[in-house]
Amino acid sequence: MSAARAPGPLPVDGSVVVVGASLAGLRAAQELRESGFTGSLVMVGDEGHYPYDRPPLSKQVLAGTWPPERTVLADRHRLEKLGIDHRLGHRAEALDAASRRVTLDDGTVLEADGVVVATGARPRRLRGTEMLEEVAVVRTLEDCERLRAAILGAGPGCRVVVVGAGFIGSEVAATCRGLGCVVTVLEALPTPLAPALGELVGGALGALHLHHDVELRTGVEVEGVRTRSSGWPYEVVLGDGEALPADVVVVGVGVVPNTEWLEGSGLEVADGVLCDAALFAADSVVCAGDLCRWSWRHLDDEQSVRIEHWEVASQMGSAAARSLLAGRGDAGGFDPVPYFWSDQYGLRIQVLGHPGPDDEVAVVDGSLDAPDARFVAVYGRRGRLSAAVAVSRPRQLMSFRPLLVSGATFDEAVALLEAGR
Numbered sequence: 001m002s003a004a005r006a007p008g009p010l011p012v013d014g015s016v017v018v019v020g021a022s023l024a025g026l027r028a029a030q031e032l033r034e035s036g037f038t039g040s041l042v043m044v045g046d047e048g049h050y051p052y053d054r055p056p057l058s059k060q061v062l063a064g065t066w067p068p069e070r071t072v073l074a075d076r077h078r079l080e081k082l083g084i085d086h087r088l089g090h091r092a093e094a095l096d097a098a099s100r101r102v103t104l105d106d107g108t109v110l111e112a113d114g115v116v117v118a119t120g121a122r123p124r125r126l127r128g129t130e131m132l133e134e135v136a137v138v139r140t141l142e143d144c145e146r147l148r149a150a151i152l153g154a155g156p157g158c159r160v161v162v163v164g165a166g167f168i169g170s171e172v173a174a175t176c177r178g179l180g181c182v183v184t185v186l187e188a189l190p191t192p193l194a195p196a197l198g199e200l201v202g203g204a205l206g207a208l209h210l211h212h213d214v215e216l217r218t219g220v221e222v223e224g225v226r227t228r229s230s231g232w233p234y235e236v237v238l239g240d241g242e243a244l245p246a247d248v249v250v251v252g253v254g255v256v257p258n259t260e261w262l263e264g265s266g267l268e269v270a271d272g273v274l275c276d277a278a279l280f281a282a283d284s285v286v287c288a289g290d291l292c293r294w295s296w297r298h299l300d301d302e303q304s305v306r307i308e309h310w311e312v313a314s315q316m317g318s319a320a321a322r323s324l325l326a327g328r329g330d331a332g333g334f335d336p337v338p339y340f341w342s343d344q345y346g347l348r349i350q351v352l353g354h355p356g357p358d359d360e361v362a363v364v365d366g367s368l369d370a371p372d373a374r375f376v377a378v379y380g381r382r383g384r385l386s387a388a389v390a391v392s393r394p395r396q397l398m399s400f401r402p403l404l405v406s407g408a409t410f411d412e413a414v415a416l417l418e419a420g421r
């Protein structure tokens with residue numbers, strides 16, 4: 001008996017449904033057209049907006065320096081030019097992966113030759129505050145507008161407590177400080193960002209808060225949030241019973257992939273949708289963006305990875321579309337050099353590659369201790385260069401790209417920078 005063959009290429013005049021009308025879904029749709037796909041292309045999104053960009057929500061839009069309209073990635077005109085039949089304001093409620101049938105909340109059933117799943121992620125809520133809508137998170141335009149209105153409504157010196165010193169929490173803290181708020185950041189870990197960037201660099205980035213008059217408390221447990229019990233709108237209650245008064249509480253404690261609608265779909269879900277190296281979750285069903293957990297051969301290890309960064313979501317959208325067109329039997333693996341940035345206190349933090357918490361770290365330029373912390377650090381794992389992190393050193397950071405692509409050793413990377421100094 002011969003083994004079952006994976007399906008061949010998607011017909012260029014066939015049909016595709018993209019679920020999720022944000023960065024990864026849009027990039028997939030754009031790539032399909034750029035690669036010559038002329039068939040029917042439907043994009044479904046549960047937000048009532050044209051696809052828009054999220055990074056400015058914790059930065060320029062929250063600060064009030066950009067109007068919300070500036071975040072639009074593709075307006076009606078652009079979508080129509082691409083021949084995308086967009087069903088915005090509609091939630092996909094079910095997928096049958098075998099028949100590639102997507103059921104929408106109004107009962108419409110869309111059937112296609114290929115499906116792109118790009119439904120992203122939503123903020124994890126703080127235990128006990130799930131029902132407290134006023135406890136802010138920042139994921140959508142509405143979240144951002146609500147938070148900005150609350151800050152402006154509280155007036156000068158608005159007291160903000162941010163729970164979580166990850167990238168989003170830190171950006172919100174920095175933006176609020178720029179708006180003149182009195183800001184406290186609470187972090188459960190002893191060192192912010194240590195699981196992503198290690199103790200050394202995580203500590204330096206955490207110190208940025210202190211240098212900008214933001215109180216950072218690490219190793220604290222948040223029990224919950226009380227409303228209107230002390231003359232303040234909120235009190236954030238800590239594990240030891242202390243209660244911190246606040247006008248505004250923002251929670252940034254990570255995200256949860258939007259996979260519930262895939263229950264019973266035939267796709268495997270475990271903190272994201274499990275995909276192969278070419279981003280297939282099933283024959284003719286690919287995933288992209290924050291919800292995708294794909295099998296990545298990186299630094300000689302086969303890992304199952306989910307990355308929640310803009311550049312990766314964008315590249316993955318394009319790669320997923322190319323995979324779908326090529327067919328499961330012929331598609332190549334998705335092998336990015338991940339890139340991520342974060343803007344805080346007028347500094348740009350950039351991460352290239354995939355650092356690990358236990359990687360060897362060498363600071364090759366600048367200093368971690370300076371108040372404005374401009375530096376470049378390189379990361380090594382088992383003798384190989386794994387990542388580079390820079391604060392306001394964009395040119396130096398990008399010089400590591402070819403080294404990461406070619407699989408350079410850690411020593412080569414350090415030597416290169418030292419020679420260039």
Ligand SMILES: Cc1cc2nc3c(=O)[nH]c(=O)nc-3n(C[C@H](O)[C@H](O)[C@H](O)COP(=O)(O)OP(=O)(O)OC[C@H]3O[C@@H](n4cnc5c(N)ncnc54)[C@H](O)[C@@H]3O)c2cc1C
Nearest residue numbers: 020022023024046054055092119120121289290308309310
């Ligand atoms: C405030 C903020 C700041 C950020 N800043 C940075 C930064 O500085 N640098 C960086 O690298 N990254 C940043 N990111 C991360 C980056 O924006 C994300 O990685 C990116 O948005 C992921 O895109 P996505 O398309 O996978 O998912 P999403 O953007 O989450 O989009 C998924 C879409 O699918 C919709 N959806 C969900 N379920 C359904 C359903 N059942 N039916 C239909 N539609 C559905 C969602 O509502 C959403 O519109 C930031 C994110 C946020 C929230």
